[in-house]
Amino acid sequence: MSTIHPVILCGGSGTRLWPLSRKSYPKQFVPLIGANSLLQDCADRLRGPAASPYAKPLILTNEAFRFIVTEQLSEIGVDPGPILIEPDGRNTAPAVLAAALYLSQVDPDAIMLVAPSDHVVPDTSAFHEAVAIGADTIEQHQHLITFGITPDQPETGYGYLKLNHAPDAGGAAVPLDHFVEKPDLERAKAMVTDGSYLWNSGIFLFAVRDIIAAFEQHAPDLVEPVKAAVENAKADLGFLRLDPAAWDTVKDISIDYAVMERAANLSVVPYAAGWSDVGSWSAVQELSNPSDSGVASTGEVTTIDCRNVLIRSESPTQEVVAMGLENMIAVAMPDAVLVASMDKAQDVKQAVAALKKKGAKQAEALPVDHRPWGWFESLVIGDRFQVKRIHVHPGAALSLQSHHHRSEHWIVVEGTAKVTVDDDVRLVSENESVYIPLGAVHRMENPGKVPMVLIEVQTGTYLGEDDIVRYEDVYARS
Structure with missing residues (x-):
């Protein structure tokens, strides 16, 4: 089997977990669940199974985060492979193509496993088994693989993957019929009942030569400028800076829109062992082992007569006391406090926009x-x-x-x-x-x-x- 090369996408600056996640230090670097950051958990997971370890991870990040990445990986004993610095964020399609073109020079037979740095995947062994199923499918059929999450509830915050048929119990790859945009609640309920729809995880597996061929067929306008950015990249203190002049001409587009929704050779590996993109504070609450009454707390927190709440204190000198709350989120930091109804968890980015409009430095910068x-x-x-x-x-x-x-x-x-x-x-x-x-x-x-x-x-x-x-x-x- 070809060597699997992890590719970690680590340039995002999410706002849905404000005030803990901010542009200057976004959620992938934060210990949201447990002692390690999401990036550290991702890198640890992508070491691969003991019997067949993966290659060193290739990281794509930006200028502001490059030293944070190396510091956090060093803390857990992960020696990364190349760290590619994007001059500006151009979404996932150019990033994946840049990684593929780089790997094609190093190992033309490589299989690349593309993973965002900010997802939670609790069962590492099950994840490795799913990757092995995807790798076998690539070897046999030259398909592009995406991983679909078996839904446990109607979810309006995720896109869906419509399979040709409902997956079987063995977890074998199933041909993809089409992508589905984020649905309304009634549509989501119908898709979960149907059984042939899975959540789109945004995690991919493909042979390097296959994904480059797919870009050449479906997004040829990206190939030359990204290739120029890789070929003219400059080494700098252990990093590889993609050429800014070439990168400046690259279109901002996701890999789903650029390639995956147009390609015919797509298969989906079903995954039912737990996954979250941690896209809201309500997701953090669910992942934080809440009590029987739904209380999840972190830090110096005291709760009295509360139900279905997430209460966090991010300072050891700051005691947060919650009394008689229900369906609430409270996140206290030294310079900012979020208090919101749980049903507004997906709307926190609106608060960030309002803060930016008034010029509050707390919108993007941490203390x-x-x-x-x-x-x-x-x-x-x-x-x-x-x-x-x-x-x-x-x-x-x-x-x-x-x-x-x-x-x-x-x-x-x-x-x-x-x-x-x-x-x-x-x-x-x-x-x-x-x-x-x-x-x-x-x-x-x-x-x-x-x-x-x-x-x-x-x-x-x-x-x-x-x-x-x-x-x-x-x-x-x-």
Whole structure:
């Protein structure tokens, strides 16, 4: 059997799980269910069965998330294969084609398993068995495979796959008749009763040469610009940046519309062992092992006389108390709180749109700002001062930089910092401090093997993050 190459799509910026998921740090990086993030669970699942491990995963992501991806995969011991950086999001069709064209140069006989990074698939063994069924179908019939989820209820939030006939108990692949857009409730009820309709999971399996041929037949306008973007890609710090000039001419279109709905050689592998795209807070509630009364809680939460609720506190210092609530969602973060009726779970993105319209930074940005070297959060902001907590990973370093409008005081509270201020380089230990004058060229590094944490006090006329002049940067940021 050909080697299976996982392809993880990791560039989304979903808004339906606001305020926890935001553009700066979307849901695939968040531990929504359990201790690991959805990306980590996906990568762990795509290691493959022990008897037949898959190839290293190929990742597609964007500029903003590239270091978050590598950090999270490193935490679970996954050494990724190539990480392709998309200059801009162009939906799933160009991303899948770019992965196929890249793999065709590495292993022309490869089978690629395309999976979004933000789905929940609890039964890993059953998933591997379904992939094996799909791979056998590809070997025998050269079909393109999609995975269909056996519905357990009428669902209006998913598209459906109409099979040629109802699947049998053995889970064999069934030819696809056609795709069905998200239905209304009555139509969804009828399709579930029919038995030959499955939810469209958005997970695909195909031989590299077969999917490239399908693009050449059904979406030829995508092939040349995507091929140029791959062929002219530039290596950068372990990443492969797709050529921006070529990518700029690529159409924004999903693989369903570009290829799958037009191809005749499609089969569906039925899957009934549990799946969710975690597309709403009501889905999170269902996945969070609610009590007999439907109460699901996370963090510092106390509930009294509540039914069918999801209550989450995302700060260890923030106690959330819910009393007498029914069919409600409450998600509390240090800078934003969502309170909504459960039947409005699919409409949270409307709240994000309203916040963006009023210019609220909470619409897209978290209070914690992630960087390649670690992260920081603003603790207090005044007219001419700001206090931050800065966390620097072991061995990491901030850029060599200066500021036009602010000076800084650094107080190390955990670990040891190596500090450069103009020509002076020194080690600063816990409970020691250093002053960075306005205009001084400076850098902080963590030379140790444990995280380094410091408190930074900024004072000046302007405290924006864009007041940085970089002279050197190990992460090649401009």
